[in-house]
Amino acid sequence: MTSPNAFISIQNVSKFFGTFRAIDDVSMDIGRGEFFSLLGASGCGKTTLLRMLAGFESTSQGEIYIDGQPMSEVPPHHRPVNMVFQSYAIFPHLNVRDNIAYGLRKQKLPKARRDEMVDEMLDLIKLPGYGSRKANELSGGQRQRIALARALILRPKVLLLDEPLGALDKQLREQMQLELRALQRQVGITFVFVTHDQEEALTLSDRIAVMSGGRVLQLDTPAGLYETPKSRAVASFIGNINFFRGTVRRNGGPTGAVEAEGLGVVPVPAEQLARPDGAPVLVAVRPEKFALSASRPADAAHAVAGRLKNAAYLGERSHYYLQIEGRDEPVAVSSQNLGGIGAAAGERGDATFWISWSPDSMVILEAE
Amino acid sequence: MSQGTYIKRHNRALQIYAVVFLIVLYVPVLFIPLFSFNDSVYVRFPLQGFTLQWYGELWTREPVWNALWNSVRVGAVVSVISTMLGVVAARAITRYRMPGKSALVTFIMMPLVIPGIIFGVALLVLMSRLGVPLSLYTVGLGHLIFCLPFAVATLLPRFEGFDPSMEEASMDLGENGWWTFWRVTFPMVFPGVVASLLLTFTISFDEFIMAFFLTGTDPTLPMYIWGQLRFPQEFPSVLALSALILIASFVLVFVAQWIGRVGLDQNKETP
Amino acid sequence: MVDTPHPNRSAEAGAPMPRTSRLTALLHRSEALRGYLLMAPTLLIMTLGIAIPFLILVAMSTWTRDGFGFDTTPTINNYLRVWTEPVFGALMTRSFWISGVATVATVILCYPMAYYVAFHVHRRKMLWIILMTLPFWTSYLLRVFAWKVILGYEGVINSGLMSLGFIEQPLEFLLYSQEAVIITLAHAWAAFAILPIYVSLEKIDRSLLEAATDLGDGPVRRFLRVTLPLSMPGVIAASFLIFIPTTGDYITPALLGGPDGAMIGNFIQLQFGPVNNWPMGATLAIVLMFWITAVALAFLFLTRALRERLT
Numbered sequence: 001m002t003s004p005n006a007f008i009s010i011q012n013v014s015k016f017f018g019t020f021r022a023i024d025d026v027s028m029d030i031g032r033g034e035f036f037s038l039l040g041a042s043g044c045g046k047t048t049l050l051r052m053l054a055g056f057e058s059t060s061q062g063e064i065y066i067d068g069q070p071m072s073e074v075p076p077h078h079r080p081v082n083m084v085f086q087s088y089a090i091f092p093h094l095n096v097r098d099n100i101a102y103g104l105r106k107q108k109l110p111k112a113r114r115d116e117m118v119d120e121m122l123d124l125i126k127l128p129g130y131g132s133r134k135a136n137e138l139s140g141g142q143r144q145r146i147a148l149a150r151a152l153i154l155r156p157k158v159l160l161l162d163e164p165l166g167a168l169d170k171q172l173r174e175q176m177q178l179e180l181r182a183l184q185r186q187v188g189i190t191f192v193f194v195t196h197d198q199e200e201a202l203t204l205s206d207r208i209a210v211m212s213g214g215r216v217l218q219l220d221t222p223a224g225l226y227e228t229p230k231s232r233a234v235a236s237f238i239g240n241i242n243f244f245r246g247t248v249r250r251n252g253g254p255t256g257a258v259e260a261e262g263l264g265v266v267p268v269p270a271e272q273l274a275r276p277d278g279a280p281v282l283v284a285v286r287p288e289k290f291a292l293s294a295s296r297p298a299d300a301a302h303a304v305a306g307r308l309k310n311a312a313y314l315g316e317r318s319h320y321y322l323q324i325e326g327r328d329e330p331v332a333v334s335s336q337n338l339g340g341i342g343a344a345a346g347e348r349g350d351a352t353f354w355i356s357w358s359p360d361s362m363v364i365l366e367a368e
Numbered sequence: 369m370s371q372g373t374y375i376k377r378h379n380r381a382l383q384i385y386a387v388v389f390l391i392v393l394y395v396p397v398l399f400i401p402l403f404s405f406n407d408s409v410y411v412r413f414p415l416q417g418f419t420l421q422w423y424g425e426l427w428t429r430e431p432v433w434n435a436l437w438n439s440v441r442v443g444a445v446v447s448v449i450s451t452m453l454g455v456v457a458a459r460a461i462t463r464y465r466m467p468g469k470s471a472l473v474t475f476i477m478m479p480l481v482i483p484g485i486i487f488g489v490a491l492l493v494l495m496s497r498l499g500v501p502l503s504l505y506t507v508g509l510g511h512l513i514f515c516l517p518f519a520v521a522t523l524l525p526r527f528e529g530f531d532p533s534m535e536e537a538s539m540d541l542g543e544n545g546w547w548t549f550w551r552v553t554f555p556m557v558f559p560g561v562v563a564s565l566l567l568t569f570t571i572s573f574d575e576f577i578m579a580f581f582l583t584g585t586d587p588t589l590p591m592y593i594w595g596q597l598r599f600p601q602e603f604p605s606v607l608a609l610s611a612l613i614l615i616a617s618f619v620l621v622f623v624a625q626w627i628g629r630v631g632l633d634q635n636k637e638t639p
Numbered sequence: 640m641v642d643t644p645h646p647n648r649s650a651e652a653g654a655p656m657p658r659t660s661r662l663t664a665l666l667h668r669s670e671a672l673r674g675y676l677l678m679a680p681t682l683l684i685m686t687l688g689i690a691i692p693f694l695i696l697v698a699m700s701t702w703t704r705d706g707f708g709f710d711t712t713p714t715i716n717n718y719l720r721v722w723t724e725p726v727f728g729a730l731m732t733r734s735f736w737i738s739g740v741a742t743v744a745t746v747i748l749c750y751p752m753a754y755y756v757a758f759h760v761h762r763r764k765m766l767w768i769i770l771m772t773l774p775f776w777t778s779y780l781l782r783v784f785a786w787k788v789i790l791g792y793e794g795v796i797n798s799g800l801m802s803l804g805f806i807e808q809p810l811e812f813l814l815y816s817q818e819a820v821i822i823t824l825a826h827a828w829a830a831f832a833i834l835p836i837y838v839s840l841e842k843i844d845r846s847l848l849e850a851a852t853d854l855g856d857g858p859v860r861r862f863l864r865v866t867l868p869l870s871m872p873g874v875i876a877a878s879f880l881i882f883i884p885t886t887g888d889y890i891t892p893a894l895l896g897g898p899d900g901a902m903i904g905n906f907i908q909l910q911f912g913p914v915n916n917w918p919m920g921a922t923l924a925i926v927l928m929f930w931i932t933a934v935a936l937a938f939l940f941l942t943r944a945l946r947e948r949l950t
Contacts (some may be wrong), residue, residue, distance in 0.1 A: 089537035101542030371774030412798035483887025490692035574778035
């Protein structure tokens with residue numbers, strides 16, 4: 001069942017639209033005060049799952065518990081959650097103050113107390129004095145903050161955020177990411193955040209559930225997802241990665257090795273290699289795990305030579321594509337532009353370089 | 369979009385056509401007020417001189433006032449009911465996934481296309497079989513059927529034009545369906561509601577064919593005019609009455625259309 | 640919908656949620672049910688006002704007039720009469736002919752207007768659209784009446800021409816003719832043509848026209864090869880929206896048609912009025928409905944075929 005400190009518990013939940021499975025037997029626990037992200041491409045079911053938490057979509061099967069209470073019979077307006085919508089859904093016929101105070105009607109507060117609460121919220125989102133503005137006089141970033149304030153003023157147990165930063169331009173988005181994270185620490189509410197932007201998810205989250213086709217592919221911390229992806233899909237969805245076809249080589253002992261195309265035979269820690277001898281595997285290595293050098297580094301245990309096919313200069317770093325022997329596709333290598341080799345490599349064109357790596361950086365995945 | 373692009377360049381012939389078209393569209397109707405001020409019982413050129421005599425006669429005529437009152441009563445009730453039902457139906461159509469929705473919408477929209485005479489005689493037959501005497505109530509029912517599709521068609525774009533997450537946001541912030549409707553939905557579709565009220569009132573007020581089959585002893589205004597058309601000597605006063613009805617309709621409908629469209633095309637229009 | 644049994648966890652932390660009734664819960668879960676419920680009053684009225692009366696009309700068409708009452712023994716005699724007596728066929732043909740000519744005339748005359756507003760009006764588009772459709776909303780009876788004033792024996796045209804000295808005697812063919820009915824119908828239904836054509840023209844991606852020009856088409860060829868085909872859905876919709884309702888028109892032929900311009904609607908009214916043969920009137924209404932359905936299906940088929948070709 002669920003771990004005792006699970007604050008939101010999603011248990012075997014499915015959602016059908018006709019015969020289409022939008023959510024396919026998903027189970028997960030989200031802890032109290034956690035910043036939790038649902039990450040996936042559009043159509044993966046992340047928004048549907050979020051809307052099921054909010055109560056806008058019913059569960060076809062399974063049950064969702066929030067703070068120990070089953071939710072399937074609870075309509076949206078009785079759930080202890082609030083949502084920041086993708087479009088923000090700022091009421092256009094109300095001003096900022098009335099938008100933020102919208103949910104307070106039922107609390108029957110004296111007007112002075114209500115105004116005080118709204119002012120606190122305006123301070124919190126750094127928009128003091130904006131109370132009398134109309135929705136159409138606000139910028140995208142301001143709308144986003146007001147949508148936040150409108151939800152947070154009700155002190156929900158859970159705040160749901162549906163791609164709240166998607167509509168903002170890059171610079172503003174990065175600023176809002178920092179603010180959002182700081183805000184979450186400040187108010188201590190559980191955030192469930194939906195995004196298709198892997199960088200955003202990595203930056204913000206305590207834990208991330210990567211979704212595809214209505215299923216959870218992997219649920220892990222950002223570092224866990226990036227460093228030890230459990231499948232090819234997760235590995236390629238988050239960041240860039242090289243895949244090498246490989247075979248398990250065991251010599252009878254507890255440790256073993258992998259023979260990967262172009263990389264040779266590399267010894268691999270035992271815990272990564274719970275497979276019999278000769279089993280096909282997929283070896284994944286991130287481009288920045290390769291070190292690039294003009295000649296074979298003396299101290300490297302594993303290194304191969306490759307011919308430079310292509311280079312892309314990205315400012316702080318460059319991407320190089322090297323053709324190595326035994327592999328058709330070039331290997332992508334990412335290297336910081338500290339001067340020296342990086343700058344030089346781009347210009348030299350058809351030249352030979354060495355790449356070296358540590359066996360720790362190799363992720364062994366199921367072959368397809 | 370810039371104005372000077374190749375595709376959109378000026379076309380003088382088309383412009384002239386458009387102006388002539390508008391004139392032809394309006395001129396026939398304008399003869400009604402023109403002759404209503406003519407000092408002659410004969411509706412013909414040359415005009416004889418200006419008079420308000422025909423309007424004065426209308427003022428003193430009891431049956432005109434009765435017919436007007438009947439039409440206003442039917443129109444008011446029909447417009448309120450059809451708009452209320454239209455709001456609810458338009459919301460259902462735009463907000464809910466339902467099997468068979470398009471068939472239901474087609475069914476509701478049928479009176480827009482099918483000749484009124486079929487509905488008129490069908491209702492007449494129903495009423496006579498049920499033994500219901502013809503009255504303003506039967507006229508009202510006929511008008512309701514005729515006005516509902518217009519109400520739904522006027523309100524649909526309003527509901528389509530606003531983000532469904534507005535209503536969800538309200539639910540999410542703790543309001544139930546009833547309060548969400550009054551605090552969010554209604555204010556946002558309000559222009560559509562006003563437009564629908566005005567339009568359906570005008571349609572009912574001007575409607576003839578349903579009333580023709582379903583009127584009992586109390587005539588509506590169009591029925592009264594129809595009755596007067598048999599008497600050539602009544603022509604001038606009919607013209608005066610028609611002129612008044614036309615002006616009222618034009619104003620009502622213009623306001624309705626204006627309110628109904630304001631805000632809908634705001635993004636596209638450069639006013 | 641399947642409810643998996645869930646453990647009773649309400650004893651755990653957190654305030655108890657408000658319990659909702661079964662019905663509310665069902666409504667909360669079934670979106671379609673809520674939708675149907677909201678549409679129910681409208682559908683009820685439409686059923687009461689359209690479906691049930693129509694069924695009774697069908698029933699009545701199989702009855703026979705019997706003095707002041709009806710002989711309710713079912714018979715298809717009325718239909719046989721409609722089928723065999725030439726007057727009915729002629730009337731039906733004439734109705735469709737008049738509506739057809741009026742429809743074609745309206746669509747052809749309105750197309751350039753819709754084109755102008757769609758492509759050449761840039762400011763105050765909304766005002767133009769309202770201006771074009773405004774007369775449509777005013778009393779149909781009065782608009783037809785206006786044409787009687789214009790076309791009458793002593794009407795605007797005749798008296799105008801006579802007082803200007805162009806003619807000695809009033810032109811008698813103006814009123815009480817098929818032409819008078821066609822002119823009036825075309826004028827009265829213009830808005831039904833303009834709106835759908837305008838909408839389909841407005842939807843055309845302007846870059847398609849630029850592409851056609853770029854590929855070497857002049858204005859005329861571009862219109863014939865791009866604009867016109869892409870606006871055909873609007874043209875078909877317009878034809879449908881005018882043709883169907885005008886076939887059963889009553890007021891226009893009654894006021895302007897005379898004996899030569901009478902249409903099926905007048906005949907139906909006669910049966911329910913002076914002739915007092917309701918079953919025959921019901922039969923005619925059903926036959927009209929049948930033909931309308933047939934035409935509507937033809938239009939539907941045409942639109943579908945066109946859509947497949949366009950996409």
